[in-house]
Amino acid sequence: QSPWLPASGDETYEIIRRRLFQPLDADGEKAREETVKAFHELYKKNPAEFPPEAKEARYLELLRLSYPIHPELFDRLSKDWGSLPNFQRTRGVLRFMANVIGVLWHAQTRAPLITPARIPVAHERVRASILYPLDPAFASVVDREVDGDGALPSRMEANPTRRISQLRAATRAARAVFICSAPLVGQQNAGLTGQGLRLACAEPGDQIAIFGEALRELTEKATYLYEEGGRYWFSTQPTLNRLADDRAGGFPAHEVDAEIVKVLTADAAHKGSFYRVYPALDDAFSMDEASTLSLVVLPPAMTHAGKGATKSAATDAATDALTRCRASQRRFRNTLIFVAPDESTFGNARDVTRKRMAWEAIASDLRLKESMTTGQIKDAAEKVQSNKESALKAIRAAWSHILYPIKSDTAGKPFELEHSFISSKDRGALPGVVYDKIKADGIVLEKLGPERLGLALSPIWPADRPHLPVAEIADWFASYVYLPKLRDRVVLDTSIRDAVGGTDPQFGYAEAFDEQTGKYQGLVWSKSPPNLFSPNALLVSAEATAKQISEAPKPAGTGSSDGAVQAKAQGGSSSAPQSAWPAKARRFYGSVEIDMS
Structure with missing residues (x-):
């Protein structure tokens, strides 16, 4: 028996078709032949993108037999969903597809075949019939991350200029994964592979790769969408991504800033051409007199608004440090260079650092590890490293405003603060980047x-x-x-x-x-x-x-x-x-x- 046939054989296709559709006339027969050949040609021309059975002649026959329903949908409903006690195999398939076809007919859907990706999961009739045999907790999963105006895929497609928006690729991918994985949650080798995803989504004329792109983005943002070993599935339990988001939100700002200061301090060890680097001093005026070129890295709280800004927490701190050395007037002013965080981008540095801290906490949580799979443990370790790198880049990118003293045109005023902006994207250690900029601009000779x-x-x-x-x-x-x-x-x-x-x-x-x-x-x-x-x-x-x-x-x-x-x-x-x-x-x-x- 072919693995593509439902347990009851080809009769299931015939029963469903006779109960739900009228016999095809000549025009219908012609349309069917054109459609199934177009799908089969798609599979034959892209054999690596689809399961190997899809290019066989037998699959062309299955396409004809099940038309206008895709064989993959028949297979999933009769085998996977049919295994659920409350679904009832053929009767359940018939009842479910009756609701689906009715909704699609009234919506005048023009899809060539009814694939798993075309199931209108968000419609109340379809939603009720598909959730009935499942864990009730799946209701919130569907609403939040599978289908509907407020669901994550729809939000991803809100920008009409995005590639995924034009084909509703995110929604179609989420529907396909849900239909093909929900009844098998917790079972070994459950989930939809990349080839299975494309079989469940792609239609002639589509950009095949777009569904994988959409699914990868979904996986990064979703709470209940899992990926392991190249298989994707929805679960009622939050993913590690969600857990990381929750933990990240729990860190108070002062703890996050303390971690940022650690990064700045580590960067300060690479002094470059500066004789001294003072990292994140809360009171910059307390630093010693420095007759040699020195860099003062202002702390997270002392941000600067931009080139046009004449007053900020950063300028106040720099002015104070240039004016006095503890209780005395500062003598050596012309050797001090300040670098401050940008007011608008510092928030991103904080957010990414929170994520890094969250993944570090997850990876080191021994009790949590007891309930994690090997793949999740590996994924957590990889997320620690990637978020560590992202946090370092974000922090270095935020510290982008250079302030330094110049002669004032105002009588009696000892100095003015001049500004230079670091625009380079990929940056090394902060002291080296700052020095390269002030050297290039002729600020330091x-x-x-x-x-x-x-x-x-x-x-x-x-x-x-x-x-x-x-x-x-x-x-x-x-x-x-x-x-x-x-x-x-x-x-x-x-x-x-x-x-x-x-x-x-x-x-x-x-x-x-x-x-x-x-x-x-x-x-x-x-x-x-x-x-x-x-x-x-x-x-x-x-x-x-x-x-x-x-x-x-x-x-x-x-x-x-x-x-x-x-x-x-x-x-x-x-x-x-x-x-x-x-x-x-x-x-x-x-x-x-x-x-x-």
Whole structure:
């Protein structure tokens, strides 16, 4: 006996047809032949998409015999539903199909065959007859997740531009799974396979893959739709997805935020090019003075509304931290960069983190595991990992507003806050992403250069100071927001070497200044200073450098008629600053003895 025949054989088809339909006339016979051949051709052309029996000649005969009812529906009703005590096999099939056909006839349904996917489960007559032999708990399952205006599939199809909406693919898939799985809940190997789904749903002209896509989305969102080992079924017990949703909603906001802070703290370990990273300080003003480039990751409560926003919890926190260091005024402001969460996307980061926490709780619940199948335990472990990755991405995506101090145009105001937005999608650790952005935008410099160094120092170099300690200059760059922000001290030291050692040097360099002699020790001009600066290293003005070089003792045996000097400062080169050097000699005198013999 063919596995496609109901238990009572082909007679069931004949009984149902004779009781429910009039004999076909010539036009009806022609329509039947065209329809069954179109379905069979669909199965033969896509053999991998359907059960192997569907492409056989025997199945074409079954299509003819059962027309306009699909053989798969006959098979499910007579075998699966017929096994239920309250369904009564042939009589139950007849009673159920009478209701279905009556509803479809009055609705003028134009489907070519009555497949499991075309059963109007939500209609009150059909709903009553299909729920009668089942567990009463299935009533809420049908209403919420199978069929009806408020059911999950209908909500998924609410957007008419979606592919699944055009074929009502979600509703058809949900109906098919319910019809083909509900009577066998709890039995081994129950449920509808992917091939079975397509057999129960697809019609000639349909996009076959759309039903699998719709079912996968349903599985992610549904409460009672299960999937394991490639089989799908509805149950009266909530799925792990539903349990995860319930648990996720039970976590208070402060616990979720604490988990987010843990992620931010772990990210802070990857400092990138920042010297320090302060993760999620509740009181940013309490952090130590930092003369090196530092990133302040503001906590979850301190969000920012966007680029156009001038005031937010984030700007208040950043302003407070830049203004004071505990009870004192903050000195080093130009080294601080802040990154804050976006007000609109932070909610998503919270939601995804809740989901991660829920799946972690499920996977570690030993009592719950006792009632879970092997497949569910594996699924829970996979959900933990996937939600962990999703939460990390969502948190990194939320922290997207960079705030930093710049010179204020308002008199008496020490600084303004400027904003930069991180728009990249796939992000690594937060410090590295922030640094890449401020580097790309020119907010922080990795190369200063001698010209820019000179332009920065010229307006603030006191006229009565011929030299400045390099350490003091470094403090200026760390303090004054109108100066360029530097990645680190190496950037400043390199620019000093370039400014001193170039062909047209702007400054001199000295190891120290002797107060007793009034002379610079280790004065360097037009020559690169040592790689490691002295703790007392000085940047010397061109005038002071020229003065010492010009006053240097003249080496014996050199001279000129008008006093031109070639002197070498201690540790320096033989060329002096052009602006302070005596005029070049243009006439030279000398004598030599000539042997006349």
